[in-house]
Amino acid sequence: MSPEEMANAKAVVSTVASVAATAMLVRSIANDFIPKEFRSYVFESFYDLFRRFSSQFTILIHEFQGPSPNLVFEAVEVYLGTIVNSSTKSIRLGKTENDKGLVIKMDKDEEIIDVFEDVKVTWRMQCRKIESGSQNDEIKDMIAALCSELRCYELSFLKKHKETVLKSYLPYIMERSKVAKEESRAIKLYSNFRNWGSDGMNLEHPMTFDTLAIDEEIKITLIDDLACFVKGKDYYNRIGKAWKRGYLLYGPPGTGKSSLIAAMANHLNYDIYDLDLTEVRSNSNLRSLLLGMSGRSILVIEDIDCSIKLDNREKEEEKENKHNRVTLSGILNFLDGIWSCCGEERIIVVTTNDIDKLDAALLRPGRMDMHIHMSFCRLSAFKQLVFNYLGIRQHDMFAQIGGLLEEVEVTPAEVAGELLKSKNPTISLQGLLEFLENKIAERERLKAETDLTA
Numbered sequence: 486m487s488p489e490e491m492a493n494a495k496a497v498v499s500t501v502a503s504v505a506a507t508a509m510l511v512r513s514i515a516n517d518f519i520p521k522e523f524r525s526y527v528f529e530s531f532y533d534l535f536r537r538f539s540s541q542f543t544i545l546i547h548e549f550q551g552p553s554p555n556l557v558f559e560a561v562e563v564y565l566g567t568i569v570n571s572s573t574k575s576i577r578l579g580k581t582e583n584d585k586g587l588v589i590k591m592d593k594d595e596e597i598i599d600v601f602e603d604v605k606v607t608w609r610m611q612c613r614k615i616e617s618g619s620q621n622d623e624i625k626d627m628i629a630a631l632c633s634e635l636r637c638y639e640l641s642f643l644k645k646h647k648e649t650v651l652k653s654y655l656p657y658i659m660e661r662s663k664v665a666k667e668e669s670r671a672i673k674l675y676s677n678f679r680n681w682g683s684d685g686m687n688l689e690h691p692m693t694f695d696t697l698a699i700d701e702e703i704k705i706t707l708i709d710d711l712a713c714f715v716k717g718k719d720y721y722n723r724i725g726k727a728w729k730r731g732y733l734l735y736g737p738p739g740t741g742k743s744s745l746i747a748a749m750a751n752h753l754n755y756d757i758y759d760l761d762l763t764e765v766r767s768n769s770n771l772r773s774l775l776l777g778m779s780g781r782s783i784l785v786i787e788d789i790d791c792s793i794k795l796d797n798r799e800k801e802e803e804k805e806n807k808h809n810r811v812t813l814s815g816i817l818n819f820l821d822g823i824w825s826c827c828g829e830e831r832i833i834v835v836t837t838n839d840i841d842k843l844d845a846a847l848l849r850p851g852r853m854d855m856h857i858h859m860s861f862c863r864l865s866a867f868k869q870l871v872f873n874y875l876g877i878r879q880h881d882m883f884a885q886i887g888g889l890l891e892e893v894e895v896t897p898a899e900v901a902g903e904l905l906k907s908k909n910p911t912i913s914l915q916g917l918l919e920f921l922e923n924k925i926a927e928r929e930r931l932k933a934e935t936d937l938t939a
């Protein structure tokens with residue numbers, strides 16, 4: 486900047502400063518001398534004048550568009566809640582049944598400054614009381630019945646950034662708010678016990694992929710697979726397949742099959758529909774249940790080998806038809822076909838303790854896309870459990886315990902049970918060590934007995 490330009494800039498700054506000072510002075514004089522009823526009129530006219538001469542541009546986003554809620558207002562409200570920072574003096578806080586955690590919103594008369602692609606913008610919220618009945622205005626009365634004030638966000642920035650704000654910043658806010666809304670939504674658990682029910686329960690299962698103790702390689706493969714699936718809308722469209730993915734989890738009780746489902750739901754923020762096949766009366770009942778599910782959800786069929794006789798399919802189907810009960814082919818047909826028309830992402834998880842009992846038709850590729858073996862606890866899963874329960878990553882006894890885990894079959898649930906007994910790592914791990922040694926001794930004893938009788 487040349488000295489001349491600098492002087493010019495200084496002059497502009499001092500003009501702006503003096504305009505601002507005048508504004509403040511006018512405001513305080515006005516507060517003293519102008520009757521309350523006229524104040525807002527005077528201020529608005531004054532600010533109008535100020536705006537006309539400034540290089541600022543302002544966008545007003547009202548809460549209502551006619552009688553309907555303004556979706557941009559809602560998006561801005563969510564978005565600003567995610568960027569409130571220490572510069573704000575007060576916020577509004579709340580939580581409803583459908584929120585996962587606390588929801589933060591900008592308070593009225595607060596100001597938030599945001600920077601987007603080097604463009605600085607200022608957000609302010611104005612509130613105006615609704616004088617219902619003062620005018621014979623139907624829309625006003627309808628809105629007054631919903632709330633006592635009319636709210637409006639005021640977004641201001643330098644005129645020259647109008648293009649960026651309208652074409653990039655506002656679309657960005659719409660997108661960000663959608664994501665934020667999805668993330669803060671409580672996950673619901675529905676069960677077909679009462680035909681899914683209307684509201685479902687909040688799933689408050691704390692399991693995540695961070696705390697789930699399974700083989701690291703399987704975990705990474707699964708997380709990648711889920712990420713691919715979620716982004717796969719165009720792909721599934723192109724190949725003309727229903728946008729769904731099936732996971733079969735198999736392994737003994739207590740190896741974390743149900744825990745893995747909870748981790749998946751928490752990871753994706755999907756609702757869970759828990760389908761108990763013994764409660765399904767007929768194929769048509771099954772059909773209406775599946776159609777009644779919303780998208781972005783996980784259909785869970787636990788212990789499929791126990792809830793439906795799978796081994797003798799032909800015979801079973803004959804019998805089922807007589808009793809009008811649900812059949813395996815009914816399930817498979819639905820999995821294949823019924824969801825193709827909805828175009829919404831859906832995941833099916835089937836669990837079993839015994840994969841050998843499952844019908845080949847269910848195991849065919851395309852039915853269950855990924856088979857995940859949930860196995861007994863080995864060193865890496867053990868380390869994860871120790872970190873979950875005791876908060877440590879390393880201990881002298883790890884090697885010894887790791888060795889025993891290779892020798893004996895214990896489930897993560899059993900290990901977790903032992904680790905829960907004391908918060909002191911040494912006592913807790915000592916307890917686990919004894920538990921494992923006892924288990925091995927018991928096995929040897931049984932073996933000796935059977936050898937003797939043989």
Ligand SMILES: Nc1ncnc2c1ncn2[C@@H]1O[C@H](COP(=O)(O)OP(=O)(O)OP(=O)(O)O)[C@@H](O)[C@H]1O
Pocket residue numbers: 696697698699736737738739740741742743744745838859866870896897898899901
């Ligand atoms: N892999 C694991 N990682 C972390 N915790 C686990 C794991 N497996 C089991 N647990 C612990 O054991 C408890 C029981 O596990 P879970 O219900 O997930 O087993 P499951 O395989 O579904 O058993 P079932 O076949 O009886 O349904 C869980 O609540 C959790 O605390």
Ligand SMILES: [Mg+2]
Pocket residue numbers: 742743744787
């Ligand atoms: Mg289970």
